[in-house]
Amino acid sequence: MEDSYIVLKNVAKTFHRSRGASVTVLDDFSLCVPKGEVVSLHGPNGCGKSTILGIIARTIDPDTGIVQIAGKSPGVGEVGFLFQDYGASLFPWMTCAENIAFALRLRGMDRATRLSKARAIAEAVNLGVDSSKFPYELSGGQQQLVALARALCADPSAIVMDEP
Secondary structure (H helix, E strand, O other), X not given: OOOEEEEEEEEEEEEEOHHHOEEEEEEEEEEEEXXXXXXOOOOOOOOOHHHHXXXXXXXXXXXXXXXXXXOEOOOOOOEEEEOOOHHHXXXXXXXXXXXXXXXXXXXXXXXXXXXXXHHHHHHHOOOOOOOOOOHHHOOXXXXXXXXXXXXXHOOOOEXXXXXX
């Protein structure tokens, strides 16, 4: 555990549904991933794979447990997240460049700088379209590249991908 880069220790998550029902997805879950490793989570539908990724990326808060990246609690936007439904995760009212730069916007970076960086990342992933287009103007593959570029744009410490 000392040489692990991503650490989840004793993590639990219960989702509370309507009418008082609840579903415990994770209970006392632990995971250690060394720096530079590529790890794949496998299991049946509904077993908590997406929840684990969301907890690592801070889009979901665990009920209990410890989550650390490089020995500390991850900050907002520190972990890039490629969502399972990449098309639905893109903001339709934002251009591709604005979508790619979204994490930089959350960090307070000025518009000109973040859009310049977004265009550079779009070129790096070989987006192949004008980044001033909107997601609905792109093919599914191009939308997936925009989502990947968004995950990379903020120079994340780690990237998690939900069924890439």
